[in-house]
Amino acid sequence: MKDNQAKYPQLRFKGFTDPWEDRKFFESIASTIDFRGRTPKKLGMDWSESGYLALSALNVKNGYIDPLADAHYGDENLYKKWMSGKELKKGQVLFTTEAPMGNVAQVPDNNGYILSQRTVAFETKEDMMTNDFLAVLLKSPLVFNNLSALSSGGTAKGVSQKSLKGLSITVPFDIDEQQKIGSFFKQLDDTIALHQRKLAKLKELKQGYLQKLFPKNGSKFPQLRFAGFADAWEQRKLNQLTNSVYQGINTAADKVKYSVSGVPILQAKHITDGNLNFNGVRFLNEQSYNSYFPKYSPQKGDILFANIGTIGPSVIVDSATKFLIAWNILKLSVVSDVYAKFIQYQLVRLNGKHYFSKIVTGNATKFINKDDLLNVQFEVPLLDEQKEISKILMNIDQLIAANQRKLEKLQELKKGYLQKMFC
Template sequence: MIMAEEKKNIPKLRFREFTGDNANAWELRKFFDNIERVIDFRGRTPKKLGMEWSDEGYIVLSALNVKDSYIDFTADVHYANQDLYDKWMVGNELYEGQVLFTTEAPMGNVAQVPDNRKYVLSQRTIAFNIDKKKVTNDFLAILLRSQNVQLTLKSLASGGTAQGVSQKSLSQLRVIVPINIKEQQKIGSFFRHLDELITLHQRMLDEYKTLKKTMLSKIFPKNGEKYPELRFFGFTDAWEQRKLGEIVEWSKGSGLSKDALNIQGIGVPVIHYADLYKFNSVQKEVIHWTMNDIGTKIPENNLLFPMSDVTPDGLARTSTVLQSNVKAGGDVLIAKLNKDILSTFMSYQINRNKNQILPLVTGTTVRHINSKSLSTLKVTVPGKNEQKYVGSILMRFDSLIALHQRELELLKTLKKTMLQQMFV
């Protein structure tokens, strides 16, 4: 790709073979000049046909399933039997790669039919039968997600909370497209592969989050029990039931206003109480530093609790910080665990059982929690080696989740940048 000259209806960034002598300007068209037929704006339901959804059969695609560039097969999926499919879709069959568009709730999501299975098209979602001489499906899919088109769609939308576009509104849409169908193919293919990478990382991220949630439900004993459902090989002893106050020494952070913080790594690493709402169960590094000599030094093997918030849920959390020589500001409650209890293990357990903290919260407008009430929190403790195994496997999940989250954010940023540069 190379940067193109600033000219009317020519994108800033183009594939090399469409520059120089081949640098034709893109063409302004009515949107429907690219479309042979729309399926469909009628918004039917099975009841209008005297029928109901089925427990199995053909998958129904609605606005809940059409996400940004992919089909979500887990979101409120319905099915249609053969009779309903025959009455609803015969003559309007969908095909692989066909562009789907949500007209309302939410408006403006775009995806493509993922394969050649037979699908039923439900309410608030339409499909476009393209004019193949003028546009490709891959290009149309990304064109509808470009910044200018999305902004125009919002200006054409109507309605209150649930904004939507009608067929009449879409007829007013103007788009700028490459005249050369090969340039459309190249652009469409590029973004399709980019979307596939984004979908892959999103799927893996969701799977790791689900797997971690499952592990958390099985790797700790249920309330009142002494044995977890899932254990590492070689561990058979019962877990010991304790109260948190029996295994910690309490202290508090001090000072440290927001004005004293920086994110450039200048000075002493510190934790402002608001940072705790952003931290994971195990936080390897802080996110703030200060030049001021204030705060309370956090001991090794710690648990940190925020002491005030406007919601009870905000207080139902803890973190352990692995970085050394960190200071805590005011409204941070510090628990130093005894040497037989690992903070990495205990932090995951307390967060997994956070509903036990909610009854301990006091206050109305501003909610509070203190060491006296948290000391009554019931926990269960295995031997130190088993604690180490449990903590390490959960930390591994967090590392994988963070990795795919970063990759996903980078890919989405790349896509946003390319959309801005490669479209007029």
């Protein structure tokens, strides 16, 4: 499409048929607040334990502000000296200029915030554009791609006010259409934020159970216990809980020849969030698979543990899907009086406590020796209690997975709308 041709979005609200118009970015901007380079030290002051939250590229996310992400606060004196009469107002559009470039959120209220590093705030001209529409426009793929083209820097891309002056945008002239678009995406962002908070709470709940359902500090009794269980837990090394342990195929030493299809061979990077991710795997043909079966072919109920390069992720094989494991994964099969999922949750718990960093070795590539892992002590109750503990944690995992899927669908939905509702 040529620049002088009329432009229409693929998808729009009923009642709007006029073409969108081209403008330079700053034609629609009434004011810009940018304290680039300003720090407490340059003002002869310092951050505080509490007070006014500083908004920066660290906590301005896409569609929301994360108050827990590397938060800094300023007291009343710092706030007044820093903002110097340019206080942020509810609805103003926040835009991160670098590291990362392009996150967009809006000032949530009039409680007062400090505009900090790598973030600018925009206020639109009311008769030309709404703040809500600008917040969505800056997230649209076309505008983001244009910003990327105007940005400077190598690995860490950045955009300046000078480069923003060269940014062309296409917008509806009708403010009512802008308001409808802005309101629609605001509701969608609120729904996404709700699911993000719900997901975070479920993950916190799981961490709480992982702390309370297992003994701590050498104790033989957990803080939280199911009715009917009172026996002391037993300390056993991992080598007493397993009957076979194998490292995956050394693909380099074996000079493995991959094929375009066949049996997938998984590496440590394919263990994500307690699940097996088959995206981007490489394959071996059936003949090669047969030469490695069954030693390197996990069976249902086996535990897989990443012990080279990527350290700590683990997963239970929960299906009969045929695949092989590569050199950076350990395959563990447990003895009959042990519930595999319970041991895997123990591994998750230890990984969350950064325990494995104590037994890691190696320089360029970090790894855990198989024998060092098998020497790790585990607290273990009777089999029935292992199953009860695993059951409640699996229920939470299912809720986490369901909410993660909902969140991903909402994010994909938003991505699709951003592509179709802008031109």
